[in-house]
Every structure is written in structure tokens, then in C-alpha cells.
Amino acid sequence: MEKVAFALDMDDDWPPVATEHVWCDRAGTLYELGNVPFFIKGLALGDRFSAMPDPANGCIFEFSLVEASGHSLAWIIEPDGLALEPYKEEMFSLGLRIEGFSRFQLHAVDVPATADAGAVNALMDRLEDAGFAMAFPVWRH
Incomplete structure (x- = not known):
């Protein structure tokens, strides 16, 4: 590499x-x-x-x-007063991988091709509803 x-x-x-x-x-x-x-x-x-x-x-x-690998990519920004930490256990249980860029309160989330699309989409909807800023630069689920 x-x-x-x-x-x-x-x-x-x-x-x-x-x-x-x-x-x-x-x-x-x-x-x-x-x-x-x-x-x-x-x-x-x-x-x-x-x-x-x-x-x-x-x-x-x-x-x-x-x-295309079949993976999806989500970007999540933590606004002041919100933390992604309480959601991470659920994210990991769905097979998601999370990279953090703390300086910008930014997280890059890998969604493998094998992840349950319904469960992942429901989680992403809940994160948006909670107030996280979201972007989906590659969404294949």
C-alpha cells in the first residue's frame, strides 16, 4: 500500500x-x-x-x-452538544467501520456491502433526526 x-x-x-x-x-x-x-x-x-x-x-x-466495491460511505458531523459515541455500539454491531477526524468533529463511516440495508438506513435516519449533519457521498444500500 x-x-x-x-x-x-x-x-x-x-x-x-x-x-x-x-x-x-x-x-x-x-x-x-x-x-x-x-x-x-x-x-x-x-x-x-x-x-x-x-x-x-x-x-x-x-x-x-x-x-465499485459495494461499500457505501457516510460522513457525519457532530454539532455542538451532540456526540456520536452513544450510537457507536449499534453501528459496530451492524458491521460499520468508523474513522474520526476530531479536529472537525467529523466521522467517515464505511458501510460494507454485506450490511443489512434496512437496519443501516433506519440508523442513518435516526442520526439525522437527532440533529447530526449527514452526507452520503457514495450510497449503494
């Missing part, structure tokens, strides 16, 4: 970083995403994609999905 840099498009100061580095297996111009991204739209854990890093800075600006 190697770290791969993605250049990010910013809109209204979001995301709060200009690049995101993720782990990938690579064979030439074919990559397989090895971790859950926080800011890259259109890719979920295990997706295979093709890309050409920019020769000047090594960042990937564009990619093409070659093979």
Missing part, C-alpha cells in the same frame, strides 16, 4: 483542507482504495479506480471508477 494524494475542490471553505491522503494498492494507473476517505467524493472503501497523478505535484485531480 502507498499513500496517494487527492486534490480537493473547496466550496465555501469546505473541505477545510486542500488535499487528502489515502492508502491505496496500486498497479500502474489502477488503484484500490484501502481506507475510508473524509473528503473524496465518489469513492468508497475497496473501490477500484484509474487515475494519473499530476506530474508537477503528484496529486490526483480526476479519477474514473473502474469497479
Whole structure:
């Protein structure tokens, strides 16, 4: 595995970083995403994609999905006064994997292809109803 840099498009100061580095297996111009991204739209854990890093800075600006893994990706922001912690046991029991970026109160949630879609969707609805800010950059469930 190697770290791969993605250049990010910013809109209204979001995301709060200009690049995101993720782990990938690579064979030439074919990559397989090895971790859950926080800011890259259109890719979920295990997706295979093709890309050409920019020769000047090594960042990937564009990619093409070659093979979808079946995983979904959710981004959850904890607003002041709310914590995701009370929900984590249920999330883990559904097979979800959670990565945290505490500086921005942001969580990237991997939903494996094998997860119960009805149970996951019900949980995501409850989180939204509770007041969490949610985004679903890759939703295959």
C-alpha cells in the first residue's frame, strides 16, 4: 500500500483542507482504495479506480471508477452538544467501520456491502433526526 494524494475542490471553505491522503494498492494507473476517505467524493472503501497523478505535484485531480466495491460511505458531523459515541455500539454491531477526524468533529463511516440495508438506513435516519449533519457521498444500500 502507498499513500496517494487527492486534490480537493473547496466550496465555501469546505473541505477545510486542500488535499487528502489515502492508502491505496496500486498497479500502474489502477488503484484500490484501502481506507475510508473524509473528503473524496465518489469513492468508497475497496473501490477500484484509474487515475494519473499530476506530474508537477503528484496529486490526483480526476479519477474514473473502474469497479465499485459495494461499500457505501457516510460522513457525519457532530454539532455542538451532540456526540456520536452513544450510537457507536449499534453501528459496530451492524458491521460499520468508523474513522474520526476530531479536529472537525467529523466521522467517515464505511458501510460494507454485506450490511443489512434496512437496519443501516433506519440508523442513518435516526442520526439525522437527532440533529447530526449527514452526507452520503457514495450510497449503494
